Amino acid sequence: MTTTKKISQFSALLHRPKKMGEHGLWGFIILPHEVSDTLPRRGRTTVEGQINRQPFTVLLEPDGQKSHWLRIDEKLMQASGVNFGDLVELTLAPVAVEPEPSVPQDVQQALDALPEALAVWSATTALARVDWIHWVESAKQAKTRAKRIDDACDMLASGKKRVCCFDSSGFYSKALQAPEATD
Structure with a gap:
């Protein structure tokens, strides 16, 4: 049986976070619920896509509202020619195989x-x-x-392969959420 990955195309506003942190300049996009619904899970998940036709692969974060948010670093912002407040064109699809995470x-x-x-x-x-x-x-x-x-x-x-008692979507615990935007 062959599976076809769901490709989503949409437009979204590029937000400036209120708190930039120590990682330099970056922006973020909140995925529409209908796009997030096509992903394999509500928690962190890796996608590949394009922003204004510039390709990227990124780990999406849950927004705590049954959707996801996408962090766009300064390098990708420059390569795609986008700035805060722009309505950008995106194409997203889940990766075929989840990459190995970086272990702290x-x-x-x-x-x-x-x-x-x-x-x-x-x-x-x-x-x-x-x-x-x-x-x-x-x-x-x-x-x-x-x-x-x-x-x-x-x-x-003790043999547990999955963390218990953790809502990876943030919806029920409200522990996870998208950054707050300045706009």
Whole structure:
């Protein structure tokens, strides 16, 4: 059986975030619900697409409203010729195979220190690892992050392949949301 990936075409406003953070200049787009509904999941998911015909691959973030938001870095903004407040043309489709997530150093160190956890981690899917990392990274305080890393290693060492009790969409917990826009 052959599956065809759903390609979505739409226009959306490029927003400027109120808080830029330390990653330089960037903007974001909130996906329309009907586009988000075509994606394989409500949590983080990788897509490939084009913005004003400039290709990209990016990990979408859940917006906490049963949709997703797309971060557009300065390099992509320049390459596609877009600026804040522009209505931009986008084409998106889920990637065929979810790429391996980048494992934060503190998570990798904890996994390396507990071979049983590392073995289960290695036996999970890339999407399951995305969720484990997302759960750790969504902690607001360093103390909570450290506890989540410890808890993750304990759960993995006991054979759990998926993080429990974590709403990766942010809808029910309201822990995840799109950035606030200046406009």
